[in-house]
Amino acid sequence: MVSQVTIKESYLPIGRAKHSEEEKVFQIYSDMRSNDLLLCDIKLGIDRDQVIIPAHFQRADLIQSIWEHFKSTAEDPMTYLVQGLATDLDTLARFVLYYPLYERGEKLLQQQGVGALARPEEMFFSGVSREGYNGPRFRRIG
Numbered sequence: 648m649v650s651q652v653t654i655k656e657s658y659l660p661i662g663r664a665k666h667s668e669e670e671k672v673f674q675i676y677s678d679m680r681s682n683d684l685l686l687c688d689i690k691l692g693i694d695r696d697q698v699i700i701p702a703h704f705q706r707a708d709l710i711q712s713i714w715e716h717f718k719s720t721a722e723d724p725m726t727y728l729v730q731g732l733a734t735d736l737d738t739l740a741r742f743v744l745y746y747p748l749y750e751r752g753e754k755l756l757q758q759q760g761v762g763a764l765a766r767p768e769e770m771f772f773s774g775v776s777r778e779g780y781n782g783p784r785f786r787r788i789g
Contacts, residue, residue, distance in 0.1 A: 658685060664744055664763040673765055684733035684744055686765055706732055713789035717775055724749055743771040
């Protein structure tokens with residue numbers, strides 16, 4: 648089910664996110680009532696009047712959860728706070744919206760002028776096989 652809404656009336660802009668694999672920057676919008684998150688590609692513009700937004704899709708089990716990247720080590724921890732799922736307004740693809748909880752990651756986002764990362768849901772939960780490692784890309788730790 649989808650509904651026709653006006654972003655300006657229903658959603659608040661809360662920051663920007665960078666696509667973790669592509670050179671794409673999103674404006675993040677939040678519906679404070681439902682915790683739904685929307686992403687709008689900055690290059691395509693954010694001045695839209697009416698858009699089609701999917702029915703409520705947020706996963707409560709993801710909101711404010713902590714995850715560790717497979718490259719994390721005791722000496723160089725790479726942990727992230729997941730805010731939740733977000734929908735790309737242009738493609739309706741679902742993304743995991745997350746923030747680094749380690750200093751180097753925070754500095755990288757500041758340098759890029761964004762406050763979060765957005766990775767396609769399928770990729771976030773996928774496995775990886777690299778450099779002798781076979782397992783999940785991220786594992787939940789909190």
